[in-house]
Amino acid sequence: MNPERPAKPGPTTKPHRKNLFASRMAKTPKSFIREILKVTDDPRIISFAGGLPNPDLIDAAGIADAAGRVLAAEGRKALQYSTTEGYLPLRTWIAERYRKRLGMAVSPCEILITNGSQQCLDLIGKVFLNAGDPIAIERPGYLGAIQAFSLYEPVFCPITLQDDGPDPAMLAEVLERHNPKFFYGIPNSQNPTGITYTGERRKEIADVMQKTGTFFIEDDAYGELNFTGRSPQSFRQLLPATTLITGSFSKILAPGMRLGWVVAPVEVMEQLVIAKQASDLHSNFLSQRIAYEYLSHTDIDSHIHRIQQAYRHQCDLMQAEIKKTFPASVRYTRPEGGMFLWLTLPDGISANEVFDAAIKEEVAVLPGTPFYIDGGGNSTLRINFSNAPDTMICEGIARLVRVIRKLGK
Numbered sequence: 001m002n003p004e005r006p007a008k009p010g011p012t013t014k015p016h017r018k019n020l021f022a023s024r025m026a027k028t029p030k031s032f033i034r035e036i037l038k039v040t041d042d043p044r045i046i047s048f049a050g051g052l053p054n055p056d057l058i059d060a061a062g063i064a065d066a067a068g069r070v071l072a073a074e075g076r077k078a079l080q081y082s083t084t085e086g087y088l089p090l091r092t093w094i095a096e097r098y099r100k101r102l103g104m105a106v107s108p109c110e111i112l113i114t115n116g117s118q119q120c121l122d123l124i125g126k127v128f129l130n131a132g133d134p135i136a137i138e139r140p141g142y143l144g145a146i147q148a149f150s151l152y153e154p155v156f157c158p159i160t161l162q163d164d165g166p167d168p169a170m171l172a173e174v175l176e177r178h179n180p181k182f183f184y185g186i187p188n189s190q191n192p193t194g195i196t197y198t199g200e201r202r203k204e205i206a207d208v209m210q211k212t213g214t215f216f217i218e219d220d221a222y223g224e225l226n227f228t229g230r231s232p233q234s235f236r237q238l239l240p241a242t243t244l245i246t247g248s249f250s251k252i253l254a255p256g257m258r259l260g261w262v263v264a265p266v267e268v269m270e271q272l273v274i275a276k277q278a279s280d281l282h283s284n285f286l287s288q289r290i291a292y293e294y295l296s297h298t299d300i301d302s303h304i305h306r307i308q309q310a311y312r313h314q315c316d317l318m319q320a321e322i323k324k325t326f327p328a329s330v331r332y333t334r335p336e337g338g339m340f341l342w343l344t345l346p347d348g349i350s351a352n353e354v355f356d357a358a359i360k361e362e363v364a365v366l367p368g369t370p371f372y373i374d375g376g377g378n379s380t381l382r383i384n385f386s387n388a389p390d391t392m393i394c395e396g397i398a399r400l401v402r403v404i405r406k407l408g409k
């Protein structure tokens with residue numbers, strides 16, 4: 001038996017009670033990605049559908065050493081309950097990293113350690129949203145955020161993501177008409193498109209938001225993965241009182257450690273801490289201790305540089321193969337970081353058709369439709385480049401081009 005494969009479901013016991021589940025559950029989209037990943041479980045399929053980091057870049061030996069040291073020196077403490085806010089030395093490390101990377105002052109009191117940055121989205125939904133509250137989100141937007149916020153039944157106001165960042169005129173209109181509680185965006189290497197907002201566009205967005213009470217939720221899961229080594233300005237530097245940042249160790253250490261954080265002004269932090277305490281008391285303390293031990297004994301800049309270089313190579317290779325083989329009518333983004341490319345197919349080719357035909361050719365891609373909160377995106381695809389070796393990238397793109405050419409006829 002493979003312990004990683006889901007067990008077969010037991011017999012269904014139909015609940016006798018009507019309306020057993022809260023109505024919010026019906027309004028929350030299933031994770032389309034998880035559904036798709038079931039299809040791609042077949043080892044013959046080359047999958048560009050998921051979003052996993054490259055496993056060769058997870059320093060398992062280094063993390064094992066750090067774990068050994070923590071357990072040997074302070075095992076009982078590290079296995080105890082701890083504070084909701086998180087391990088202070090780890091929060092101090094994160095604050096220091098902001099100072100070093102961005103020249104941005106953050107106090108450890110403004111940092112809450114979470115169970116991956118995904119939990120930040122749930123906590124933000126919990127503390128900010130009443131049912132029916134308007135919120136703004138990029139179009140296309142991160143599916144995990146759409147799912148997390150949907151549980152709190154907001155009204156989503158989509159803001160078109162252009163090549164330079166969100167459309168400022170559209171945002172201005174939404175702010176004026178709906179006064180959303182927050183605008184959630186991913187300024188660095190956006191998921192799903194790979195787009196990084198330009199400096200100019202960041203200023204325009206900040207200008208538009210400046211006069212409003214709307215918060216900017218800056219999801220910075222990919223901030224450290226800029227291949228050029230650039231660290232663009234955070235919105236916290238532009239809108240200090242009304243920006244929350246969510247950060248993650250998933251892409252630079254290991255996603256299985258489930259460690260992320262949120263940076264928030266103190267009065268928001270108080271609310272987040274209460275919500276977190278009610279959810280899970282605190283994040284995995286052993287994981288926090290191991291992460292801190294690892295970070296304080298590793299040349300983390302070199303480690304991150306290796307990740308950036310590897311992803312740059314994988315991204316360049318995928319783009320080169322696309323350029324060489326795809327019809328010129330297929331458009332694609334040129335990310336400067338992250339893990340994804342975004343393809344727009346010529347009119348008349350549907351991404352869902354591509355998905356079905358591609359599975360038959362044993363390559364998986366992700367149709368863009370679930371990233372559009374209000375429908376649309378029928379001709380778009382998200383392609384992950386971080387989790388396939390070079391030969392698979394070349395072979396997978398060759399299979400995909402066969403599908404696109406066939407459907408384009």
Ligand SMILES: Cc1ncc(COP(=O)(O)O)c(C=O)c1O
Nearest residue numbers: 116117118142191221248250260
């Ligand atoms: C934009 C974005 N935010 C948040 C997350 C959640 O990541 P984690 O919970 O592992 O930090 C992801 C995961 O890929 C993501 O792409």
